[in-house]
Amino acid sequence: MQWPSITPGLLCLWGALSLGCSGSATSAAGRRDAYALATCADTVTCCIQRNPGMPEACGLTASEAASHMAGAKMAVDAAEGAPAEWDDSHNAALPEWRRRCIRAYDDCREYGWSGSCYDCLRSCEGQQSWPEDQCSPRRKKR
Amino acid sequence: MSEKVDWDPLRALARKVIGEGAPFVLDGDVRALLRRTAREVGISDTDAARALTTEAGALELLHESSRRITEGSNRLMDALHRMYRHQKAGDFDSARQEMRDVLAVEVVPRYRETAQGQLEDLEDEP
Numbered sequence: 064m065q066w067p068s069i070t071p072g073l074l075c076l077w078g079a080l081s082l083g084c085s086g087s088a089t090s091a092a093g094r095r096d097a098y099a100l101a102t103c104a105d106t107v108t109c110c111i112q113r114n115p116g117m118p119e120a121c122g123l124t125a126s127e128a129a130s131h132m133a134g135a136k137m138a139v140d141a142a143e144g145a146p147a148e149w150d151d152s153h154n155a156a157l158p159e160w161r162r163r164c165i166r167a168y169d170d171c172r173e174y175g176w177s178g179s180c181y182d183c184l185r186s187c188e189g190q191q192s193w194p195e196d197q198c199s200p201r202r203k204k205r
Numbered sequence: 206m207s208e209k210v211d212w213d214p215l216r217a218l219a220r221k222v223i224g225e226g227a228p229f230v231l232d233g234d235v236r237a238l239l240r241r242t243a244r245e246v247g248i249s250d251t252d253a254a255r256a257l258t259t260e261a262g263a264l265e266l267l268h269e270s271s272r273r274i275t276e277g278s279n280r281l282m283d284a285l286h287r288m289y290r291h292q293k294a295g296d297f298d299s300a301r302q303e304m305r306d307v308l309a310v311e312v313v314p315r316y317r318e319t320a321q322g323q324l325e326d327l328e329d330e331p
Contacts (some may be wrong), residue, residue, distance in 0.1 A: 160279075163279060163282055163283065166282070166286045167282045167285075167286070170282075170285060170286055170289055173289075174289065190216055190220070190275075191275075192274075192275045192278050192279060193278050193279075193282045194212070194213070194216075194278070195277075195278045195281060195282070195315070195316065195319065196210045196211060196212050196213075196315065197213075199319055200285065200319060200322070200323060202322045202325075202326060203326040
């Protein structure tokens with residue numbers, strides 16, 4: 064399968080995450096540490112962080128690794144209350160199913176869907192489709 | 206929601222059999238799972254029972270149920286995302302139309318219920 068090339072924005076994110084693993088003391092260190100803490104919650108994320116610049120060491124392409132960490136970043140943003148982006152053109156290089164996962168995660172979080180948005184994002188990444196039976200919009204009125 | 210569904214067991218079975226090529230064993234548990242899921246994705250009990258009389262039919266039922274779950278979710282997620290964007294722009298007619306478009310083609314009851322619920326929530330909007 065031909066994977067799209069990695070975008071500069073995602074490379075920056077990935078680079079920042081890699082630096083965070085090395086304990087660099089900068090003004091953004093706290094945020095990177097938060098990324099690391101929040102994102103090293105599974106084997107793949109930990110592997111990516113331990114092998115900066117070598118996604119193949121984790122059985123991933125550069126694009127897949129960047130996408131994985133982009134999802135993790137969104138989880139951290141959620142924890143920090145950062146606003147979600149609506150325009151996902153920055154993810155144009157990602158496969159459509161990944162973009163859909165990220166968009167759905169964004170909607171899940173912003174509109175307070177039922178279920179754990181983060182768990183559903185992880186599930187979506189595994190099965191390439193959002194688990195609507197686990198995370199779905201709530202009704203405003205009944 | 207009127208009925209709680211859990212499609213993870215069906216997804217796991219599809220992943221093993223369709224995705225990984227594992228042998229398809231039509232035992233009692235698999236038969237029950239396929240029968241239950243068929244109903245949840247809008248396949249009649251009669252059609253499901255007919256499919257379950259042969260292993261090939263059961264495998265086809267697995268394919269079809271998995272397809273409906275995945276394609277319906279993709280369609281609904283895309284429509285919901287566009288609906289929210291229309292809402293943010295104050296275009297409630299277009300927001301409602303997104304859910305009507307889902308209802309025009311969707312056969313999975315749960316997805317239909319979600320779309321119908323969102324549509325009803327938009328009733329009070331201009």
